[in-house]
Amino acid sequence: MSQKKISVIIPCYNVSMFIDRCMESLEKQTIGIDNLEIILINDASKDATLGKILLWEMKYPESIIAIPLQENVKQGAARNIAREYCTAEYIAYLDADDWIVPNAFEKIYRVAKQNNADLVNYLSRQVYVGPDKDDPSTKSGKPDRFAVIKTPKERLDFFMSDCPLLRGCWDKLFRRDFVEKYDMKFAEGVFDEESLFTTPAYMHFHRIYLLNEYLHRYYQNPISSTYNLSRDLARRDDNAITWEQTYEVMKADGSLEENHELAEWFFVINYFIRSMVFATGREIPYDVETINRMQDNVHNWFPNYRQNKSLQARNVYKGALELIDVEVNESNLEEYMAQWKKIVDANPQGI
Numbered sequence: 001m002s003q004k005k006i007s008v009i010i011p012c013y014n015v016s017m018f019i020d021r022c023m024e025s026l027e028k029q030t031i032g033i034d035n036l037e038i039i040l041i042n043d044a045s046k047d048a049t050l051g052k053i054l055l056w057e058m059k060y061p062e063s064i065i066a067i068p069l070q071e072n073v074k075q076g077a078a079r080n081i082a083r084e085y086c087t088a089e090y091i092a093y094l095d096a097d098d099w100i101v102p103n104a105f106e107k108i109y110r111v112a113k114q115n116n117a118d119l120v121n122y123l124s125r126q127v128y129v130g131p132d133k134d135d136p137s138t139k140s141g142k143p144d145r146f147a148v149i150k151t152p153k154e155r156l157d158f159f160m161s162d163c164p165l166l167r168g169c170w171d172k173l174f175r176r177d178f179v180e181k182y183d184m185k186f187a188e189g190v191f192d193e194e195s196l197f198t199t200p201a202y203m204h205f206h207r208i209y210l211l212n213e214y215l216h217r218y219y220q221n222p223i224s225s226t227y228n229l230s231r232d233l234a235r236r237d238d239n240a241i242t243w244e245q246t247y248e249v250m251k252a253d254g255s256l257e258e259n260h261e262l263a264e265w266f267f268v269i270n271y272f273i274r275s276m277v278f279a280t281g282r283e284i285p286y287d288v289e290t291i292n293r294m295q296d297n298v299h300n301w302f303p304n305y306r307q308n309k310s311l312q313a314r315n316v317y318k319g320a321l322e323l324i325d326v327e328v329n330e331s332n333l334e335e336y337m338a339q340w341k342k343i344v345d346a347n348p349q350g351i
Contacts, residue, residue: 004037004063004088005109007176011041011078015096016048018219021130023056025099031106038064039082044072049096076186076193079169083179091176093169097219099131101138104215108173111209115146118205120173121165124216131217138213145210155203156262160310164210165202167195167270171216174201182253187245190238196246199266203255236275236284240294243271247301264302265310272298273320280340291328291336298324319343 008026012019019040027033038060040053050068057066065085069078079093090112094100104122112120127134149155159165169186182204187193247267250256256263272294279286298305305324311317320343328336 005031005035006090006092006105006173007037007039007086007088008092008094009039009041009079009082009086010094010096011043011075011082012045012049012053012096013043013072013075013078014045014047014049016045016052018097019049019052019056022094022096022099025102025131026094027060028102029100029105030103031109033060033063035109036063036105037086037088039067039085040064041067041078041082042069043074043078044069074189074191074193076190076196077188079186079193079197080188083185086176089176091174091179092172094216095170095218098170099217099219101136101215101217107213107215108211111144111211112173112175115207115209117146117173117207117209118175118178119201119207120209120211122171122173122211122216123164123214124168124171124218125214126218126220128220130219134217138215140212140214142212144212147208147210149206149208152259152262155259156310158208159202159262159265160313164212165198167198169194169198170218172198178205187242190241191235192238192242195239195242195270196249199246200249200253200255202266203250203259203263204253233284236279236286237290239278240271240275243267243275244297247271261308261310264305264308268298268302268305268308268311268321268324269317272324273317276320276323276340277344280337281344286333286337288328288330288333291333295324295328 010022023038026036026038029036040056042050042053050066053066057064067082067085069081073081083091090109092105092108108120108122111117123140125135147158149158178201182200184197184200187196247256250263275294276286302308305311306321311321319339323336323339326336
């Protein structure tokens, strides 16, 4: 049997309402389902999900692998387990309530092969309706872009120049040997797990293709686990936990030192500022101890972050950066959080 072109990893938890729709979008791929290795990992669902994915495996036994887990491990661990089953040239990730347009993987694979890309990034459109009512257009109005990164300066310049890369994994194609070389894995046991996987990828890729077409559809599902947990105090610190693990990985593999200014930019924004903005925007309270610990981590990891030219270049971060250095205690906690509220209200599109 010839090697498959793309392994598609799909974690499945209580998605019986959506999995058929997702799978039908893969069944219709113009690249041919015979060229796909679809790994459906059932994360101990409590509904009819397992039965549905087993039916799909029976329909396409040469292209679909169903993995039933006895205990719920959440998306990060499920994706890590599924990666061990991958044998195709490239790996893509898809959530079970999302889908892709019919020619997506044909286009993505073609540019990946033509450019020997470590990573292909494509665009995702957030939708509130199913495929039958979806706008099928894919054009963004922007030209595609290919980049070869050889030096830390080139990497920094790439990210500082209208870079569309987000922390998610579901709008990207990764070369499998690239993923395995750096043993890239998702954070486990949290609901904001992707940065541990994608950030090291950003620090190591050498050849990247930006395919500026809306080939992925991100379904905004009001009953999804991520949506329901967005105001959950127990999940407030998931982003920070993931970035703390990311720091340790990048420290160990040398990319933290090699790309210090870029790593500093990533961490200050995503570890501290994004955590505070996420919680503030959802009215999730913070405590003094947690804020102090995060501030201490920023100061210990990046004591000279205020001299980072990339951070200083964007005025939108100015007020948030100043709050990293404010000494927070019980007497000023309320006032401190009010300052974050002002920042969030002034930047409704996020910072």
